[in-house]
Amino acid sequence: MKNYKGYLIDLDGTMYKGTEVIEEAAAFVKRLIKLEIPYLYVTNNSTKTPEQVAQKLRDFGIPAKKEEVFTSAMAAAGYIYEQNKDASVYMIGEEGLRYALHEKGIHIITDSEGADFVVAGMDQQITYEKLAQACLAVRSGAKYIITNGDTALPTERGLLPGNGALTSVITVSTQTTPLNMGKPEAIIVEQALKLLGIGKEDAIMVGDNYHTDIMAGLNAGMDTLLVHSGVTTLEHLATYENKPTYSVNSLSEWE
Amino acid sequence: MKNYKGYLIDLDGTMYKGTEVIEEAAAFVKRLIKLEIPYLYVTNNSTKTPEQVAQKLRDFGIPAKKEEVFTSAMAAAGYIYEQNKDASVYMIGEEGLRYALHEKGIHIITDSEGADFVVAGMDQQITYEKLAQACLAVRSGAKYIITNGDTALPTERGLLPGNGALTSVITVSTQTTPLNMGKPEAIIVEQALKLLGIGKEDAIMVGDNYHTDIMAGLNAGMDTLLVHSGVTTLEHLATYENKPTYSVNSLSEWE
Numbered sequence: 248m249k250n251y252k253g254y255l256i257d258l259d260g261t262m263y264k265g266t267e268v269i270e271e272a273a274a275f276v277k278r279l280i281k282l283e284i285p286y287l288y289v290t291n292n293s294t295k296t297p298e299q300v301a302q303k304l305r306d307f308g309i310p311a312k313k314e315e316v317f318t319s320a321m322a323a324a325g326y327i328y329e330q331n332k333d334a335s336v337y338m339i340g341e342e343g344l345r346y347a348l349h350e351k352g353i354h355i356i357t358d359s360e361g362a363d364f365v366v367a368g369m370d371q372q373i374t375y376e377k378l379a380q381a382c383l384a385v386r387s388g389a390k391y392i393i394t395n396g397d398t399a400l401p402t403e404r405g406l407l408p409g410n411g412a413l414t415s416v417i418t419v420s421t422q423t424t425p426l427n428m429g430k431p432e433a434i435i436v437e438q439a440l441k442l443l444g445i446g447k448e449d450a451i452m453v454g455d456n457y458h459t460d461i462m463a464g465l466n467a468g469m470d471t472l473l474v475h476s477g478v479t480t481l482e483h484l485a486t487y488e489n490k491p492t493y494s495v496n497s498l499s500e501w502e
Numbered sequence: 503m504k505n506y507k508g509y510l511i512d513l514d515g516t517m518y519k520g521t522e523v524i525e526e527a528a529a530f531v532k533r534l535i536k537l538e539i540p541y542l543y544v545t546n547n548s549t550k551t552p553e554q555v556a557q558k559l560r561d562f563g564i565p566a567k568k569e570e571v572f573t574s575a576m577a578a579a580g581y582i583y584e585q586n587k588d589a590s591v592y593m594i595g596e597e598g599l600r601y602a603l604h605e606k607g608i609h610i611i612t613d614s615e616g617a618d619f620v621v622a623g624m625d626q627q628i629t630y631e632k633l634a635q636a637c638l639a640v641r642s643g644a645k646y647i648i649t650n651g652d653t654a655l656p657t658e659r660g661l662l663p664g665n666g667a668l669t670s671v672i673t674v675s676t677q678t679t680p681l682n683m684g685k686p687e688a689i690i691v692e693q694a695l696k697l698l699g700i701g702k703e704d705a706i707m708v709g710d711n712y713h714t715d716i717m718a719g720l721n722a723g724m725d726t727l728l729v730h731s732g733v734t735t736l737e738h739l740a741t742y743e744n745k746p747t748y749s750v751n752s753l754s755e756w757e
Binding site for chain 1: 625626627628629630633634637638641653654659660661662663664666667668670671672673674675677
């Protein structure tokens with residue numbers, strides 16, 4: 248497994264595809280466990296709690312604990328905590344984001360007036376009022392954060408609007424560019440490395456999507472491993488200038 | 503009143519501001535009525551029926567009939583009718599849009615599968631499911647129309663998200679640019695002129711907002727009258743290259 252002391256690993260397209268586990272990826276993680284190499288699953292999904300994410304992996308037969316999961320919601324909560332742990336935060340999002348903010352002891356307000364931060368993650372219960380509250384706060388000077396900028400969510404029904412599309416309501420209306428906590432930004436990777444307690448020079452980012460996983464690693468200045476099990480094909484990769492450190496067709500090739 | 507045979511007149515900022523009538527504008531319309539010069543109120547608001555708009559004007563003491571109102575919802579319905587009167591349409595919007603489509607006998611579907619058009623207007627009851635349905639249809643090839651692209655709505659609470667912000671969810675997620683029916687596009691003006699039965703060379707567009715009202719007139723190739731009673735100040739106007747044909751501080755100056 249080369250000499251990396253820690254791994255950051257993407258989920259969708261890397262560990263599983265939709266409702267099917269990728270067996271080679273499961274075997275890869277079991278090898279990491281056997282070799283006692285620490286790792287974290289790093290996901291842009293802000294809707295689930297770490298335990299829910301871990302449970303999904305266990306349902307696929309992949310050993311996983313909640314402590315091994317780092318979500319974009321946790322990155323957002325960590326960022327706000329570092330900036331101002333007494334901040335008042337207006338949030339749009341689901342259980343995962345609420346949980347992450349609570350874990351950091353961050354004060355969530357339900358009326359956006361006086362908010363120091365607006366943090367917006369995927370919310371299938373989105374309403375006009377939530378968007379209006381967010382816009383008013385951002386116009387009043389609240390710092391505007393999104394958990395991730397993914398514009399389309401792959402589902403059984405087809406590509407549905409992702410958080411980057413939903414939050415464009417706020418971005419477009421207030422003409423304010425949000426601070427993005429998710430991949431391909433470095434911040435989620437840097438926070439995950441901090442949690443793992445391993446320097447970027449000793450770690451590697453593993454994922455199937457060049458534009459999110461690999462770019463996040465490149466932006467953080469760490470080594471990267473692209474696996475062609477999901478979004479980015481060999482043909483796509485040939486057209487990109489900044490290559491990942493490694494690329495493999497399957498994680499079974501990684502030794 | 504110069505020699506114009508017809509007037510297209512904006513509402514918010516031109517006839518009233520928020521909850522207050524602009525008296526000079528009311529007097530201006532009464533002069534048009536006295537001189538028997540035809541006119542239409544042309545509004546980007548797609549949420550109200552023509553009768554609701556007329557009632558609001560009457561509440562301000564301005565004589566108004568529903569036949570004198572032309573909304574962006576009517577422009578959208580008119581456009582779809584001209585393109586394909588048997589089209590299946592998936593709509594997001596409020597009563598004004600539904601009414602306009604019904605008036606043209608257009609078939610509204612509640613499941614977007616098989617939609618020929620997606621038409622999206624302001625909808626304070628927006629849901630993730632409505633946006634998802636719209637995205638799926640646009641990705642499947644439905645023509646994507648918005649009633650207007652206004653990004654912010656002035657309200658007593660402050661600037662809230664407008665239709666151009668709400669529909670950016672669909673635009674960003676599907677990477678499809680919508681066909682905009684509202685001002686500043688020419689289409690709403692051209693349809694209003696058709697309804698008025700007057701050529702663009704004999705008509706003038708009156709409004710307070712350079713970027714919507716005046717641009718719509720300029721885009722349609724007709725004369726324009728900017729009134730500094732709302733959005734665009736004298737100072738703003740000085741910075742724009744394409745000037746309106748006329749500008750006045752108040753419609754009482756217009757003779």
